[in-house]
Amino acid sequence: MDYPKNTPGAGLANGRFVDEDPIAGTPGSLIPASWGNAVTQEILNVISGAGLVPSENQTDQLSLAIKELAKLDPQQRFPVQVYRKNLIINGNFDIWQRGAVNLAPNIGAYIADRFRCDWNGNAGVNISRQNFVPGQGEVPNEPRFFFRWQQVTAGAGGSIHRISQAIESVRTLAGKTATLTFWAKADTTRQVNVTLGQFPGTGGGGGETVTPVGSFQLKTSWTRFSATVQLPSLAGKVLGSGGNDCLRLSFDLPLNVLQVIDLAQVQLEEGPVSTLFELRSPGDELMLCQRYYEKTYSQEVSPGTFIGAYGSLISTVRLGQASFSAQPLAQWTFKVEKRGVPSISLFAPTSKGxxxxxxxxxxEVSSASARALGASTRGVWVDNFDTALVTQTYYIHATADAEL
Known part of the structure; x- marks a missing residue:
């Protein structure tokens, strides 16, 4: 847009409008209808583009429109290293390396990657991965899965029914404002209490500082919940030296009742504003999870499944080898370096032996002394502890657990 410089009779002086000067006898500038309409339409386009309805009696709409249009679009595609905002790993529940269900109603710990489940009071709980129906319109972004806590035994005298995730480093969000967003539903109206705990690590001083995030009333339909909280600073805290300090997000569920609680799209981000859920690719999410847990099995195969040699560690004892040299020995180099030295579990590839x-x-031949040897954050050796075996090719599966 510009002044009507090329419009005959507009009466511009030095390219601008001027007033009439009665003393000098010079006329004022004229505003052509075409120019006035163009200016008005350009302003209206800005107002409408910001989602506002033009109003003849409101004089601040252009300012409001500019502020609205200047906001950061949460869907803007930044490079991942700039835009990775969700501090929760596997918040979309895409990754279930340990299996899609817990082993038994009395066995909790980690099921969905990075999410720990704990309960007591002799409660019985089935943890499972559930599928969203394609095209469902309740939870956005077309998620594939959601997390389900189905309590099949109420238990008695319980003090903890909890879903949690430990975020590496207690320095995370310390002294800052944070916003939690999640989707949830239940079999009936139920209250879930959410906290953030700053754990200084084993050997640290001052204990865990717990900050309430909020109490949320779950309904029978999917509902988006959001809360903003100010976390304390670490002033006066003494951190432990074990490398397990963390910021712990906890969902505390009702105690000693039969219930079904579903969770989806959990996001914790810095700042006072809840933005759209950050979608990371399953491949990126898997690598983030593998910093804490990795296995030789394919992603969809639960550890301990008898699948034969597929993906396993392999070692061959050849003809002529004897004594120490007649042991299976294999190196497992991790795909992702671990948070700390992991604990290693070994699994036979078949049900025999x-x-x-x-x-x-x-x-036909099984060893008796398989062991993990020289584990580090980068990998581990698996040998056979000085037990000589006959000439064969040998296979074994393994998992590496470095969870907080």
């Missing part, structure tokens, strides 16, 4: 031991390719 000794559980957790090397098994031969002919499935």
């Amino acid at each position: 000794t559980p957790g031991q090397w098994r031969s390719g002919s499935d």
Whole structure:
């Protein structure tokens, strides 16, 4: 847009409008209808583009429109290293390396990656991965899965029924404002209490500082919940030296009742504003999870499943080897360096032989002394502890757990 410089008779002086000067006898500038309409339409386009309805009696709409249009679009595609805002790993519940269900109603710990489940009071709980129906319109972004806590035994005298995630480093969000957003529903109206705990680590001083985030009334339909909280600083805290200090997000569920609680799209971000859920690719999310847990099995295969040699560690004892050299020995280099030195679990590839031991390719020979050797954050050796075996190719599966 510009002044009507090329409009005959507009009466501009030095390219601008001027008033009439009666003393000098010079006329004032004229505003052509075409120019006045164009200016008005340009302003209206800005107002409408910001989602506002033009009003003849409101004089601040252009200012409001500019402020609205200047806001950061939460869907703007930044490079991932700039835009990675969700501090929760696997908040979309895409990754379930340990399996899509817990082993039994009395066994909790980690099921969905990075999310720990704990309960007591002899409660019985089935944790499971549930599927969203494609095209459902309740939870946005077309998520594939959601997390389900189904309590099948109420229990008695319980003090903890909790879903939590430990975020590495207690320095995370310390002294800052944070916003939690999640989707949830239940079998009936139920209250869930959410907290953030700043744990200084084993050997640290002052204990865990727990900050309430809010109490949320879950309904029988999917509902988006959001709350903003100010976290304390670490002033006066003494951190432990074990490397397990963390910021712990906890969902505390009702105690000693039969219930079904569903969770989806959990996001914790810095700042006072709840933005749209950050979608990361399943591949990126898997790598984030593998900093804490990795396995030789394919992603969809639960550890301990008898699938044979597929993906396993392999070692061959050749003809002529004897004594120490006649042991299976394999190096497992992790795909992602671990948070700390992981604990290693070993699994036989077939149901024959000794559980957790090397098994031969002919499935006829099993070892008896398989062990993890020299584990580090980068990898581990698996050998056979000085037990000589006959000439065969041997296989074994493993998991590496470095959870907080």
